[in-house]
Amino acid sequence: MEKVIITVVGKDTVGIIAKTCTYLSNENVNILDISQTIVSGYFNMMMIVDIAGLKDSFETLVSGLDDLGKEIGVSIKCQKEEIFDMMHRI
Amino acid sequence: MINRVEVSETNDMIEKENLDVRTITMGISLLDCIDSDINKTCDRVYDKITRSARDLVKTGEEISGEYGIPIVNKRISVTPISIIGASSAKSTDDFVKLAKTLDKAAKEMGVNFLGGYSALVSKGMTPAEELLIRSIPEALADTDFICSSVNLGSTRTGINMDAVRLMGEMIHKTAELTADRDSLGCAKLVVFCNAPDDNPFMAGAFHGVTEADRIINVGVSGPGVVKYALEKVRGESFEVLCETIKKTAFKVTRVGQLVAREASKKLGVPFGIVDLSLAPTPAVGDSVADILCEIGLEKAGAPGTTAALALLNDQVKKGGVMASSYVGGLSGAFIPVSEDQGMIDAASCGALTLEKLEAMTCVCSVGLDMIAVPGDTTPATISGIIADEMAIGMVNAKTTAVRLIPVIGKNVGDRVEFGGLLGWAPVMPVNKYSCEAFVNRTGRIPAPIHSFKN
Numbered sequence: 001m002e003k004v005i006i007t008v009v010g011k012d013t014v015g016i017i018a019k020t021c022t023y024l025s026n027e028n029v030n031i032l033d034i035s036q037t038i039v040s041g042y043f044n045m046m047m048i049v050d051i052a053g054l055k056d057s058f059e060t061l062v063s064g065l066d067d068l069g070k071e072i073g074v075s076i077k078c079q080k081e082e083i084f085d086m087m088h089r090i
Numbered sequence: 091m092i093n094r095v096e097v098s099e100t101n102d103m104i105e106k107e108n109l110d111v112r113t114i115t116m117g118i119s120l121l122d123c124i125d126s127d128i129n130k131t132c133d134r135v136y137d138k139i140t141r142s143a144r145d146l147v148k149t150g151e152e153i154s155g156e157y158g159i160p161i162v163n164k165r166i167s168v169t170p171i172s173i174i175g176a177s178s179a180k181s182t183d184d185f186v187k188l189a190k191t192l193d194k195a196a197k198e199m200g201v202n203f204l205g206g207y208s209a210l211v212s213k214g215m216t217p218a219e220e221l222l223i224r225s226i227p228e229a230l231a232d233t234d235f236i237c238s239s240v241n242l243g244s245t246r247t248g249i250n251m252d253a254v255r256l257m258g259e260m261i262h263k264t265a266e267l268t269a270d271r272d273s274l275g276c277a278k279l280v281v282f283c284n285a286p287d288d289n290p291f292m293a294g295a296f297h298g299v300t301e302a303d304r305i306i307n308v309g310v311s312g313p314g315v316v317k318y319a320l321e322k323v324r325g326e327s328f329e330v331l332c333e334t335i336k337k338t339a340f341k342v343t344r345v346g347q348l349v350a351r352e353a354s355k356k357l358g359v360p361f362g363i364v365d366l367s368l369a370p371t372p373a374v375g376d377s378v379a380d381i382l383c384e385i386g387l388e389k390a391g392a393p394g395t396t397a398a399l400a401l402l403n404d405q406v407k408k409g410g411v412m413a414s415s416y417v418g419g420l421s422g423a424f425i426p427v428s429e430d431q432g433m434i435d436a437a438s439c440g441a442l443t444l445e446k447l448e449a450m451t452c453v454c455s456v457g458l459d460m461i462a463v464p465g466d467t468t469p470a471t472i473s474g475i476i477a478d479e480m481a482i483g484m485v486n487a488k489t490t491a492v493r494l495i496p497v498i499g500k501n502v503g504d505r506v507e508f509g510g511l512l513g514w515a516p517v518m519p520v521n522k523y524s525c526e527a528f529v530n531r532t533g534r535i536p537a538p539i540h541s542f543k544n
Contacts, residue, residue, distance in 0.1 A: 005092065005097055007097055007098070007101060033091070035093070035094050037094075044094070044098070046093075046094040046097050046098075048091070048092070058155075058156060059152075059155055062155055077101065077158055078158070079156070079157050079158040080156045080157055081092065082157070082348055083100060083157040083158070083159060083345060083348060084092045084096055084097055084100055085092065086344040086345065086347065086348045087096075087100055087341045087344050087345060088092065088096040088099075088100075088341075
């Protein structure tokens with residue numbers, strides 16, 4: 001298993017989750033956990049996904065999600081889990 | 091499992107508070123490039139560097155993409171060139187030839203600086219070391235990416251005052267030769283007392299002779315992150331203040347440790363150290379002076395500045411040492427003037443003077459850094475300032491450094507632009523009284539009594 005954290009932040013609109021999940025499904029990325037809130041119209045989602053079966057390279061996933069984010073009007077970041085583990089766990 | 095609050099805290103640090111990894115520096119030993127023929131030495135040096143660092147920039151960018159953390163600089167440090175050129179360089183021109191070779195290799199590798207045009211002369215100078223020192227002005231004027239450093243003293247050896255006097259002259263000459271660029275050459279030249287062998291930061295990086303063939307050292311940054319964390323504990327006790335700095339330094343250093351580990355794995359080069367310095371940039375919100383203000387000072391330089399900086403430096407180290415298995419380099423808080431918007435403001439309005447900066451260097455991690463002084467400052471005065479700073483380092487068993495820029499043609503109050511990460515600075519006044527008779531004495535200052543620990 002190769003865990004990656006995807007964060008989606010931006011103004012709420014129709015289909016953010018649908019479009020993101022469809023994209024991930026097409027890339028053969030398995031979603032392990034989703035947590036999401038909306039505070040005063042502002043959408044904030046964090047996904048933990050497994051990229052072990054990823055079709056393309058990690059760089060392609062990062063740039064693909066970035067492009068998708070621009071299309072929907074939100075910011076989508078995709079980072080390997082270790083950076084958060086290192087920072088917040090002893 | 092990681093939660094959303096932790097993820098957004100990390101991403102806020104990166105996006106809003108200027109958290110970045112300042113540099114991945116690959117140290118390369120050039121000891122196996124030594125030859126008695128200068129051209130052969132140059133060829134071997136070029137080959138070894140381009141062979142060793144081929145994937146450095148690419149790997150840095152790869153890691154940056156994987157973790158979403160900016161890695162600002164990729165750099166190279168090499169064995170002090172005075173040693174590499176000792177058996178082949180017979181003139182200053184030969185050393186300049188080596189400098190140009192290094193510059194060519196740095197450009198080929200796509201790194202933004204290469205450090206190690208250096209000499210370690212804390213007790214005495216060999217003829218080759220003196221030649222290298224005398225070649226520094228020309229070498230820095232004729233190259234773009236080369237950084238030079240000279241170690242002039244140490245707690246164990248005392249201070250080599252002959253070299254201090256010579257460096258006063260060389261700094262002035264470097265300023266003259268690069269006068270058309272606001273004496274920019276001096277921004278790439280630093281003198282040290284107790285220089286560390288594994289410092290990844292420029293201009294003082296070199297690959298010490300005690301190091302392995304190749305090594306990866308990483309320098310982290312993050313003054314903005316500390317400043318932001320302190321905004322939340324305004325008016326709290328010193329205990330809360332210290333605890334906050336410590337925790338933040340821990341988090342920042344952990345990122346450095348991760349990047350160092352990954353870079354080492356991908357490049358197949360052993361991991362050396364993480365340097366957990368707070369290194370400011372001229373960008374707004376990336377300032378060590380702003381942290382001092384957040385601690386409670388109206389401006390950096392106000393009474394209390396030295397104490398606040400001592401506290402900051404110590405807590406950064408305490409938080410950082412637990413975050414990394416190997417901490418080294420300079421590690422602490424940097425206080426360059428031109429590279430820190432808060433320091434620039436404080437110097438411009440007169441809150442910060444050269445004398446106060448000198449006091450601050452007793453408790454910070456390096457020394458008098460990126461300070462523009464009038465172009466008519468004499469070599470003897472520069473040597474006097476260097477001697478003072480070396481004495482602080484020698485007696486307190488700490489690293490101290492001087493990177494002064496006597497800007498030719500400019501006077502107190504003028505503004506100097508260096509550009510990019512080097513920033514801009516107001517020209518600061520220097521004490522006008524002479525120290526010529528002191529500097530002109532020959533020989534060295536003996537090591538202090540507490541150095542005899544055998």
